[in-house]
Amino acid sequence: MAYETILVEIEEGIATITLNRPEVLNALNSQVFNELGEAAAQLTADQSVRAVIITGGEKVFAAGADIKQMASATAVEVSSSVRPSMIAFNRIENMPKPVIAAIAGYALGGGCELTLTADVRIAAENAQLGFPEIKLGILPGGGGTQRLPRLIGPGKAKELIFSGDFIPAEEALRIGLVNKVVPAGQLLAEARKMAGKFAARGAVAVQMAKSCINEGLQMDLDRGLQYEHKCFSLLFATEDQKEGMQAFVEKRKPNFKGK
Known part of the structure; x- marks a missing residue:
């Protein structure tokens, strides 16, 4: 446009x-x-x-x-x-x-x-x-x-x-x-x-972190913590999480793909 x-x-x-x-x-x-x-x-x-x-x-x-x-x-x-x-x-x-x-x-x-x-x-x-x-x-x-x-x-x-x-x-x-x-x-x-x-950070993790903060501000603490727990758990289904942790173990820079 x-x-x-x-x-x-x-x-x-x-x-x-x-x-x-x-x-x-x-x-x-x-x-x-x-x-x-x-x-x-x-x-x-x-x-x-x-x-x-x-x-x-x-x-x-x-x-x-x-x-x-x-x-x-x-x-x-x-x-x-x-x-x-x-x-x-x-x-x-x-x-x-x-x-x-x-x-x-x-x-x-x-x-x-x-x-x-x-x-x-x-x-x-x-x-x-x-x-x-x-x-x-x-x-x-x-x-x-x-x-x-x-x-x-x-x-x-x-x-x-x-x-x-x-x-x-x-x-x-x-x-x-x-x-x-x-x-x-x-x-x-x-x-x-x-x-x-x-x-340079993992795009999915950044997206979920932003969502946790923005959405959490509209919730009471208990619901906000539950939402954070859900997002945290879901990130373990991403390629970026595996790459990030593997890179840490191997002492190298991670190559995040936003997946």
Whole structure:
């Protein structure tokens, strides 16, 4: 599929999705969401892809939703227009492959919500993250009120959402909103390095580990432990498990095939 608002590149098993609306600071609109959702579906189906990076480039991640598109919308129109973002975000979050958000510059509102769908977030030192929706008389409507508290706890999430303030990369690191902060010039290289590390692991095990964490967060502890036990046991039916353990015994590097 030919995309107009994003770029998709695949190299050595790593797919990079780059938001590509620099003239409006990568503002998110329905077309962006539709294309993100389609890209997520295609990359999920592509067995050659082992890890995914989402970025806006080295200057800005995404400065939020396209307010001009939303300003005159009715409640019914907004309800309908939000669906593409929900579909896209859910597809990204549930991809059976590790997803890394590489964040430079502004990641605000819907842009910050997009980062929350990733498994890991790496921020450049110049990154600014926040949820300014409250200053417009609305609230985060792309999963921010649900994913953010699960990531950093309800108290900090409420502080960010109620205030609408932006926070710098180092503060985002301190509260657990991002995993790592690096110099701006090293952002994409660091994201690729981490993606390469994930891609080198057994793909089935990574997929099941991600499922255990994501699904387990929706369960009570007892059911989560049972689900983990089931996934752990199933991995012993895979070729990767046999290769991984045999390589350990033979003191060599494993050759995982994702089977």
